[in-house]
Amino acid sequence: MIKVGIIGASGYAGAELYRLLLGHKDVNIIAISSQSYEGKMISDLYPSFYGRFDMMLTNDQEVLENAEMIFASLPHGLSEKYAKVCDEKGKKFIDLGADFRLDHEKDYQQWYLHDYQYPDLHEKQVYGLSEVNREQIKKATIIGNPGCYPTSITLGLYPLLKHHIQKDEKIIIDSKSGTTGAGKSLTEDTHFPKCNESFHPYKIASHRHTPEIEQELSKMAHQNIEVVFTPHLLPVNRGIISTIYVSLKDSVSWEAVYDIYQKTYQDEYFVRVLPTGKVADLKFVQYSNFCDISLHYDARYHQLIIVSTIDNMVKGAAGQAIQNMNLMYDLDEKEGLMMIPASF
Known part of the structure; x- marks a missing residue:
């Protein structure tokens, strides 16, 4: 023991x-x-x-x-x-x-x-x-x-960066977290009258997880990766949902991207790449060690939209x-x- x-x-x-x-x-x-x-x-x-x-x-x-x-x-x-x-x-x-x-x-x-x-x-x-x-x-x-935000983001981007199929070095990330992410000490933002029935961004372009995210993404890509990272506070106890926007290389097809994600995580018990057409939802990872990832394709701009969800406490x-x-x-x-x- x-x-x-x-x-x-x-x-x-x-x-x-x-x-x-x-x-x-x-x-x-x-x-x-x-x-x-x-x-x-x-x-x-x-x-x-x-x-x-x-x-x-x-x-x-x-x-x-x-x-x-x-x-x-x-x-x-x-x-x-x-x-x-x-x-x-x-x-x-x-x-x-x-x-x-x-x-x-x-x-x-x-x-x-x-x-x-x-x-x-x-x-x-x-x-x-x-x-x-x-x-x-x-x-x-x-x-x-x-960190909790970096976990949802790095797992969401790992297959893409590992195979170098992103077009740009700058990635836009919107993440939303339940209030437990702020810890047990009460703050103005987590005070019940402020956060209940509310949804707002905070620490825009200044969150302390930013260097951690850029550090790990850069190591995955073997090149410098910059992020525009905006966290938001959700009026729920737990859960994180990160929505990530990435332009794909012109030579890469949507079908190839989905196949890369499936193959990268096929032997990873805790990372679930959802079927096409499904959307990752923080409701269905709460109290678990799963990271659910859904992939979405905007054909107009050849852009990948990644949704990655975890329980921030697990x-x-x-x-x-x-x-x-x-x-x-x-x-x-x-x-x-x-x-x-x-x-x-």
């Missing part, structure tokens, strides 16, 4: 981690911590766990001492010190925050306004997009779990983190993640 600990377990992503890990046959949750709620039972925060997971929130040190696999679900700037301890003790570390996602410190400084505390540590990091970086993840000890956070853990321990990649989305 893998002895698992969770630092920052009182937030939404932390709660998703132990909700999913409780169904994992190879995991024993040893300790969970929270600086804000130390000493409280987790069922005091999330009553759905009452009588089934009545574990007390402890301090970070207890997690680091007793667990061998550490998940950190923390705001940016807080995970490096825990990764350092894990590295020194030979423990595996998966960061659900932003500290190990970017390849270059200058990008982290620009977008997150922080320096690296331990620059050498970042030479060991692997970007945890499971379907794309599987072999590197298997050998890694420090994983930067992808495939966009805790589920992908567990998928990465399974890879790191050479387990069945699907273990603990076999839930099927509800249909209504």
Whole structure:
């Protein structure tokens, strides 16, 4: 059994981690911590766990001492010190925050306004997009779990960029997320009277996921890729839907594009390329680790429109983190993640 600990377990992503890990046959949750709620039972925060997971929130040190696999679900700037301890003790570390996602410190400084505390540590990091970086993840000890928006976008674009069938280097992306994507702390935008029965863009041309998206898309394409990225806030609890607009090369047919997507993902359990004519809908990925992709062709402009949907708390956070853990321990990649989305 893998002895698992969770630092920052009182937030939404932390709660998703132990909700999913409780169904994992190879995991024993040893300790969970929270600086804000130390000493409280987790069922005091999330009553759905009452009588089934009545574990007390402890301090970070207890997690680091007793667990061998550490998940950190923390705001940016807080995970490096825990990764350092894990590295020194030979423990595996998966960061659900932003500290190990970017390849270059200058990008982290620009977008997150922080320096690296331990620059050498970042030479060991692997970007945890499971379907794309599987072999590197298997050998890694420090994983930067992808952001939720980037997961939906990079999986949606991977086959296209891998085969170099896009015409331009600039891609337009509209993404929409449920309110859990903003975290548990209340903000003006997520205050119920503001977000209920509303739908609005935010952080236009300035969202912190932008450099992560461009970084990973550029690696997939082996050339510089720029994005115009606009996120929106949906008045729902969970789910992300990304609509992506790409001009195709003149020599590429719509039929060839669909065939490329089907072949790229035919052996990927968690990525479902929908039949032509179907439209991906966030309703049918909620509470699951699936990414549903639908492809649409605008014949007037020879343009591909990609719709990619995930649950931001599962495939966009805790589920992908567990998928990465399974890879790191050479387990069945699907273990603990076999839930099927509800249909209504």
